[in-house]
Amino acid sequence: MGTHRRPKPPSRARIATIGMAAGAVSLLPTQSQAAPKPTVDEVRKQVEKLYEEATGPTEEYNAIREQQEKLQGEVDSAQDRLARKQQEVNELREKIGPLAASQYRSGGIDASVQLFLSGEPDDYLEQAEMLDRTSNRQADALRAMQAKQRELTQERQAIQKRLEDLKETRTKAAKKKDEVQEKLTKARKLLNSLTTAQRARMEAAQEQDDAAAGVSDSAATYNGPASGRAKTVLDFAYAQLGKPYEWGSTGPNSYDCSGLVGASWRAAGVSLPRTVKQMYDAGRKVAKSDLQPGDIIYWYNDNQHNGMYVGNGKAIHAPRTGKNIEVVPLDSMPFFAASRP
Missing domain, CATH: 3.90.1720.10 (endopeptidase domain like (from Nostoc punctiforme))
Structure with a gap:
């Protein structure tokens, strides 16, 4: 980067004129002088440096975005699995309902009382066997539903974790994007500080450099x-x-x-x-x-x-x-x- 030339100190007459024009009380110069504008060559070097500094964060941003897309895909797949498991649980619930009602209707009376009330012991024994089978089917269905319910809970937890990871990658991507944008904004401001003629000179110099480099x-x-x-x-x-x-x-x-x-x-x-x-x-x-x-x-x-x-x-x-x-x-x-x- 080029060195800045120190500006010539203003004359006392010039200071006095500035002081009166601004309604200033003191005629002494202030400590801070406006920094001289950078030359075209200095702007060019600073812009090149900023653009180069932006390439690293750009690649990091690309990697984070790729990770974000992968996580989004995993979330979408997990949500599909969750919907299927929820449907399976609902279907099992529908099967268990009639079984539970049947047991409530027929199985609420003590077995010895049922035998006493039954005119035909053979009918009772047949009914008891049927209820036993019903009870076994219900127990199997309940076990299946409990297993599906556990899978459902695990799937929900997995989705929650993926969503948290996704949120984190989005935050990282936003930070990297800001980092790149900050450097590009600085470069644009520097370029905008040049006059049209200076910009043309800079572009011509760049083209000459490119031509010389092949x-x-x-x-x-x-x-x-x-x-x-x-x-x-x-x-x-x-x-x-x-x-x-x-x-x-x-x-x-x-x-x-x-x-x-x-x-x-x-x-x-x-x-x-x-x-x-x-x-x-x-x-x-x-x-x-x-x-x-x-x-x-x-x-x-x-x-x-x-x-x-x-x-x-x-x-x-x-x-x-x-x-x-x-x-x-x-x-x-x-x-x-x-x-x-």
Whole structure:
């Protein structure tokens, strides 16, 4: 970051004029002077730094969002199971009702009294056997209902735990989102502090830097050395050239870095994890000297930024907020590792 020039102290005449205009009592200068506006180059460096600082939290946000979606799926499945178990309990209740009524009607009198009142002992014994069977069926149904009731309670507890976890991930996601938004808002404020002419100068300087580094973000068709599945991946990626980077996005109109990699490989029928870190952990590592088109490139470290090798010492990636998907020299950023899905 550039150094700030110390402003020239104002003349006494100037101080007096300012003091009178403001109705000030004292003609002495105040301790705090307005800080000089940063230069175009300083703004550019600060903006680049803020955008770079936003990439880490963006990937953390992506991981939390993925976890949130998984938990939401588990909650939905558990609620379906809960509804089925509740229905089973209701059906068992309906079966037990008539059995209980039958026992109440026939089984409320003492067995010896029933035998005495019965004109035909054989009829009584037959009735007693039937009641015994009824009682056994009722006992079985009650046991089944108690088991289902326990399952129902466990399912409710499991859902409650999942809902608590889901609430926690939502809170985490909101915090990460705020962290990213704060950095992007600071960057926007810095850019808005520039005049139109200064903005134009900054953009022209960026374009010169990109041209000098061999960066290309104009729409093009992939015609490199890839073949088969890797060609499908890179054909898709090249069709996205010029589309904007947007944090947390997986297409089709914008992408973040891991969003572009995931969408490109998905076009070839390969499902990758969501974040840079997860892709790095899941992939088969390849040496820089063994790179093949389509391999995933990791710059800086294992969780900050990635793209794909296109061959001939170049890579395609979604760079950062304010820029579009582009092709860059492989070594335009510090190479960390590569993996092959």
